[in-house]
Amino acid sequence: MKSIQKIAVYTSGGDAPGMNAAIRAVVRTGLYKGKQMVGIVQGYQGMIDKNFLDMDARSVCNIIQHGGTMLKTARCQEFRTPEGREKAYKNLVEKGIDALVAIGGDGTFTGAELLSKEFGIPVIGIPGTIDNDLHGTDFTIGYDTANNTVIEAIDKIRDTAASHDRIFFVEVMGRDSGSIALWAGIAGGAEAVLLPEKDTAIEDLITKLEQGYDSNKTSSIVIIAEGDKNGGAYNVAKRVKEKLQFYDIKVTILGHLQRGGNPSSFDRVLASRLGYGAVNALLNGETRKMVGLKNNKVQLTDLSEAINHSTFKLEEDLLEMANVLTI
Missing domain, CATH: 3.40.50.450 (Rossmann fold)
Incomplete structure (x- = not known):
């Protein structure tokens, strides 16, 4: 050379x-x-x-x-x-x-x-x-900065979720990788995390949320990687709402917010x-x-x-x- x-x-x-x-x-x-x-x-x-x-x-x-x-x-x-x-x-x-x-x-x-x-x-x-x-x-x-951005958003979302007895479905970046969703789910105390690498049936998610409700959980955060095979946060939220009508359900798409910042x-x-x-x-x-x-x-x-x-x-x-x- x-x-x-x-x-x-x-x-x-x-x-x-x-x-x-x-x-x-x-x-x-x-x-x-x-x-x-x-x-x-x-x-x-x-x-x-x-x-x-x-x-x-x-x-x-x-x-x-x-x-x-x-x-x-x-x-x-x-x-x-x-x-x-x-x-x-x-x-x-x-x-x-x-x-x-x-x-x-x-x-x-x-x-x-x-x-x-x-x-x-x-x-x-x-x-x-x-x-x-x-x-x-x-x-x-x-990766670290993006995770911090997601965690800051989740913390703020949880405040309003708890105030209104809501389930929030938060979609994060990750078309092929659920790394952000996994780490943010752990750090943000999410009730469930949906990843591209792992198949999660909607029925299993609903069962988990029902169990949380029965154990006096009044609010929940579900983190969804954009590449999850269930079709993204809006589709998941729609299917969950059909079964859990007693919950007020909201969706937040963080999108390119995760790429920016110092x-x-x-x-x-x-x-x-x-x-x-x-x-x-x-x-x-x-x-x-x-x-x-x-x-x-x-x-x-x-x-x-x-x-x-x-x-x-x-x-x-x-x-x-x-x-x-x-x-």
Whole structure:
């Protein structure tokens, strides 16, 4: 592998709180190591449009506390084609970029791995997604902040639920992963949690809510991941209402509220560690790897393994505990 002189960093896919902290760490670590640093604005679309930004240490001042991504993000259908990736690579070469740091989730990593395999450019991925659904890291950037946002909402919803003897169905993000729903359900004291990874029959949910009512529970919170197979919060609430007509039932969809906000201290530190680790990995000759945190240590995982959802499982002990604590 030739000596790396110019490293580019970009964000792609859904934004996540802490991405700016990761960008800051990548840029400043690269500069400290004597490398030139470039930001690619709007991810893969920016590669194709030559939307490059030369960066120095001051380029990343005053961003660590902000959510979103200063480099912005965009979907790019053209990059999905071989012709689009070739165009992007030629633009990188023209700019003198000889290594990449990709911040994002499985879609971002899929594109990065393809580009690296087809043209040989070194790439390291940093897991930036609120879904926490990548294999090879205990936590992804943005997950902690998103959970805190959900918990704050649940706490406020519970106040009004208790005041009016209501059941609230709260839908959280998680099309393929129930990680946010599971953790928020435990931390928020939810009476039930519905997840994409676990089939929950409506009849079983109704039975649980009836048992709670019989044991003098006057209000309940049910957390539903958007990818739950029962069809989302509105559909679940409608079916429960048909059986539990004595309850006042309400639905709250938290939606993209979960992606925003200032990143938590944990996400800022995590992003900084992974950004620092990503640059060091590149300079040590690594490529097509994701830098992650396992057992509080920065470790590398092949990108292909990181995005393999068949190897990603929710914690079985948390699933059991969530059920036990709802009695």
